[in-house]
Amino acid sequence: MALLQLQKDQPFSLDLTLSCGQVFRWDKNPDGWWYGVVGNHVIKIRQDGAALSYEGVPERFIRHYFSLDTDLNAITASFDCDPYIHSAIVQCRGLRLVRQPAWECLVSYICATNSNIPMIRRRIATIAQKFGTAIEFEGKHFYTFPDPSSLGDSCPATLSECKLGYRSPYVLGTACDIPDEKKWQQTMVSLPYEQARRELMKLKGVGPKAADCIILFAFQKYEAFPVDVWIRRIMREHYLKTLSEDSALTGWEYDAIRRFARQHFGEHCGYAQEYLYAAREG
């Protein structure tokens, strides 16, 4: 068991960070410990005030994954520009965007379309269980997320057990389009936002929303502003009151919303998006 002491000027909420909907593979036990699989590691972690207790990975891994070295106060200050976002910032103090493994993030958001969070979590868990590698930890089995070739070579019958519905061929096709996970990841991080977005949208099952989520959560390009039905509702009610009430989100509207957000919240508008999403009330 290792201990990490957070600094006073380093706000962090493990609970908000792991339960705000950006990740799908973390679970909290009633005793307060979070368990998750990141890459090839099972991580066990809990927070008591400014103290983080953890095991499974070295400290530098924790710092990197949870973005503990980014100046969160500076980031939230950069988009703290109106009363509504201000209240979200106060309400979600300590929420950080984590650095998700890119391939898993990509598949996660292909599986997320027209679906809800519990369903997404179940799909990702089943994919890992069927195609990943088992890791034993505290007598229980955890599963790594399978690499592209493991999924690409999978038999369709087993994949259908993951209940992806019409998303199955998208996941399969994308697995075949990305033979080299590491090379793909390196290429993507080097591209500027708009270019990375266009590249991602070439993949089957990746539209504007999924592309923006992947860019934000896996590549830390904080100018991405994913617009889902919740964000559209919030933006319509508090920022773009001229938007029509019907929930259809056209391509033109999506661009109008993300461009407004980029201008209004600034270069970290993606971070602002996650605060808006986390502070949403049903």
Place this chain on the structure above:
DNA sequence: ATCCAGGAAAACG
């Protein structure tokens, strides 16, 4: 039954 959920592809004018 009907509607909805971190949408996107395919079909249609």
Place this chain on the structure above:
DNA sequence: CGTTTTCATGGA
């Protein structure tokens, strides 16, 4: 070209 329809799944 922009717009509408369809898609599979399960919970409310």
